[in-house]
Amino acid sequence: SAPGPELAADVIEPGPKAARKPPVGHPIGLLAELTHRCPLRCPYCSNPLELERRDGELDTATWKRVLSEAAALGVLHVHLSGGEPTARPDLVELTAHCAKEGLYTNLITSGIGRAPGMIDALFDAGLDHVQLSVQGASAPTADRIGGYKGGHEAKLAFARRVVELGLPLTLNAVIHRGNIDEVEDILALAVALKAKRLEVAHTQYYGWAYVNRAALMPARPDVDRSIALVEEARKRLEGVLVIDMVIPDYYARYPKPCTGGWGHRTLNVTPTGKVLPCHAAESIPGLDFWSVRDRALGDIWRENPAFNAFRGTDWMPEPCQSCERRDMDFGGCRCQAMALVGDASATDPACSKSPFHARMEALATLEATGAAPDYIYRTIGGAPAPREAEAHL
Numbered sequence: 001s002a003p004g005p006e007l008a009a010d011v012i013e014p015g016p017k018a019a020r021k022p023p024v025g026h027p028i029g030l031l032a033e034l035t036h037r038c039p040l041r042c043p044y045c046s047n048p049l050e051l052e053r054r055d056g057e058l059d060t061a062t063w064k065r066v067l068s069e070a071a072a073l074g075v076l077h078v079h080l081s082g083g084e085p086t087a088r089p090d091l092v093e094l095t096a097h098c099a100k101e102g103l104y105t106n107l108i109t110s111g112i113g114r115a116p117g118m119i120d121a122l123f124d125a126g127l128d129h130v131q132l133s134v135q136g137a138s139a140p141t142a143d144r145i146g147g148y149k150g151g152h153e154a155k156l157a158f159a160r161r162v163v164e165l166g167l168p169l170t171l172n173a174v175i176h177r178g179n180i181d182e183v184e185d186i187l188a189l190a191v192a193l194k195a196k197r198l199e200v201a202h203t204q205y206y207g208w209a210y211v212n213r214a215a216l217m218p219a220r221p222d223v224d225r226s227i228a229l230v231e232e233a234r235k236r237l238e239g240v241l242v243i244d245m246v247i248p249d250y251y252a253r254y255p256k257p258c259t260g261g262w263g264h265r266t267l268n269v270t271p272t273g274k275v276l277p278c279h280a281a282e283s284i285p286g287l288d289f290w291s292v293r294d295r296a297l298g299d300i301w302r303e304n305p306a307f308n309a310f311r312g313t314d315w316m317p318e319p320c321q322s323c324e325r326r327d328m329d330f331g332g333c334r335c336q337a338m339a340l341v342g343d344a345s346a347t348d349p350a351c352s353k354s355p356f357h358a359r360m361e362a363l364a365t366l367e368a369t370g371a372a373p374d375y376i377y378r379t380i381g382g383a384p385a386p387r388e389a390e391a392h393l
């Protein structure tokens with residue numbers, strides 16, 4: 001599963017108008033993490049280190065109920081994700097159920113495993129959009145990063161079938177030290193495959209990416225070069241390809257408006273049924289996330305104290321509380337503040353107004369210029385111990 005850019009269209013733009021709404025509005029996007037199973041082993045996976053096994057996953061009937069409740073709650077977009085969502089044999093049935101409920105469906109897929117055998121049936125069931133991950137532009141690079149030989153070629157064949165069917169295709173390329181030299185070729189690949197959109201998403205350091213940060217962190221000059229390439233391509237490819245870019249937090253001036261504000265626009269349902277404001281929320285200690293096994297989705301959205309913990313702006317400390325950007329970025333990311341500062345209510349250290357910002361950038365520079373360690377590949381049951389010494393800035 002690639003980190004959050006797939007939700008970017010839902011979450012980037014809430015401005016002052018959105019901020020005047022009552023604190024509990026209705027969500028517009030649901031990330032349905034149907035399974036953590038996946039044939040790929042990407043070291044930047046945003047899934048938690050403790051991956052759920054198949055026997056803990058929600059059954060088909062419960063997912064259908066949750067999707068109906070989401071539609072009733074005002075959700076418009078459902079991102080069918082994982083792991084690799086086509087690992088669930090009931091994906092066609094769930095997609096048809098979304099279509100029946102009037103939900104726009106986006107399949108977030110690796111394009112391998114069961115995906116090629118299922119795409120025609122998904123199209124027939126009413127699937128609206130496909131977001132395909134690519135790990136690089138060349139097979140040797142991509143297959144090494146994904147930990148799966150032959151994966152890249154299989155993805156290309158899958159992409160061609162998606163376009164043949166007439167489904168809009170977005171390519172999602174998570175960019176890091178191991179593939180940042182291929183950004184130009186990734187842009188060309190997206191054009192060659194006739195993708196409608198390309199997400200050049202610099203790695204966000206959550207889950208497995210956090211553990212692999214030193215292996216993934218790119219150097220500042222390489223980041224600047226990739227940004228320049230994208231800006232040039234945006235002009236050159238206007239009307240051909242839409243290009244979104246996620247800037248790396250560690251080199252940013254201001255933080256991203258993570259998930260469009262906690263409990264504001266989107267929610268996640270995990271494979272076992274926990275409802276989260278964002279994919280990394282369980283990394284914040286002391287929050288009790290409720291399950292769709294016990295409660296209706298709308299009750300959880302409105303009532304769960306964990307959702308209300310960082311909703312709106314009242315919870316913010318300084319410098320966010322009196323900052324003119326607080327309704328634009330919502331103080332950044334709570335999970336990043338937790339991971340790097342040890343306090344989920346702190347200003348995201350990606351912000352230049354955070355007292356920890358300089359140390360965050362220095363850490364990135366140090367890691368990017370040191371020797372890259374080997375990847376710790378994503379695997380079920382293989383979560384490494386947290387890096388205590390590096391936990392806080």
Ligand code: SF4
Pocket residue numbers: 254255319320321323324325326327329330331332347348351352353354
């Ligand atoms: Fe955003 Fe807070 Fe930084 Fe202001 S101080 S820019 S609200 S993170």
Ligand code: FES
Pocket residue numbers: 206258259262278279280281332333334335336
């Ligand atoms: Fe940003 Fe959790 S990942 S708030």
